[in-house]
Amino acid sequence: MNQTFSDSSQIVIVSTFSELVTTDFKGEKNALCWYRNLEGDFKDIVSKLQLKENITEVEPQDLLALQLSYQGNIAREIILNDFRLLTDFGASPSLNLLKCYERDEEFDFISTDVYSFHVDRSPIATDTFLCTYHGAASDIVANEHAEQKILIPEIREKLAALHDGPSEEFENFLKENYFDLHYQEKPNSIPTNLGVGHLWRLAVDHPKQQVPPCIHRAPIEKDGEYRLLLIC
Structure with missing residues (x-):
């Protein structure tokens, strides 16, 4: 077992999808985390897929159309089985071939793209x-090791200067522009990398949630290497 986890x-x-x-x-x-050491050659799949945009959604029929090696076929069956498990559970999985996500460069004092820690x-x-x-692979960080960016005085002050409206509407402004979803690591925090092959379930902020939402971020991609990510 990964010691960091x-x-x-x-x-x-956990050890099963159930x-x-x-839980x-x-x-x-x-x-x-459904911790798994997956067999199969997932790089074979990535090398056979065609990137049409920076993010290309791959349908199950696209996978089935690929001519793969023996190990590549094992990898394909694992992905298709994950699709079936999640679909039968009621989720709507999406398989993405990723070069990169769009970066948010509108403001120099706060970022709201997925490379920023967020919920x-x-x-x-x-x-x-x-x-x-x-x-x-993505990273997560414990909630006590991160601070909501809108609560950091210098950032909040600059956001207040951006707000063109009554002060009583400022909190709604922060929410409507998703500023409140983003977090900054505290000094000496140690994020956990989610690794390759494990299927994760992360808590989301919603009205019935009993725990703090999981703070996570997309990784900076490695040069010349695409990501293959299942998400829903």
Whole structure:
């Protein structure tokens, strides 16, 4: 078992998909990991797929159309099985071939793209599932090791200067522009990398959530290497 995972105060390790979807988040535990050492050649799949944009969605039929090696076929069956498990559970998985995400460069004092630590928000009770099959993997950080950016005085002051409206509407302004979803690591914080092959379930901010939402970020991609990511 990955020592970093077992040492983390926010992560629960499970060994089956059933455990992944039925285990409750509690206290500080807002990230569940179905820990797996996957066989198969996922790089073979990535090399055969065609990147049409910086983010290209890959459908199951696209996978089935690929001519793969024996190990590549094993990898394909794993992805298709994950699709089936999540779909049968009621989720809507999406497989993405990624070169990079769009960067937010509008302001020099706050970033609101996915490379910034952030939480997901939903009006309904749901969770975020994700698995990186190939390439760089996402990071999470414990909630006590990060601070909401809108609470940092110098950032809040600059956001207030941007706000063109009554002061009583400032909090709504922050929410409507998603500034409140983003976090900054505290000094000496140690993020946890989610690794390759593990299927994760992360807590989302919604009205029925009993734990703090999981703070996470997309990784900076490695030069010349695409990511293959399942997410829903």
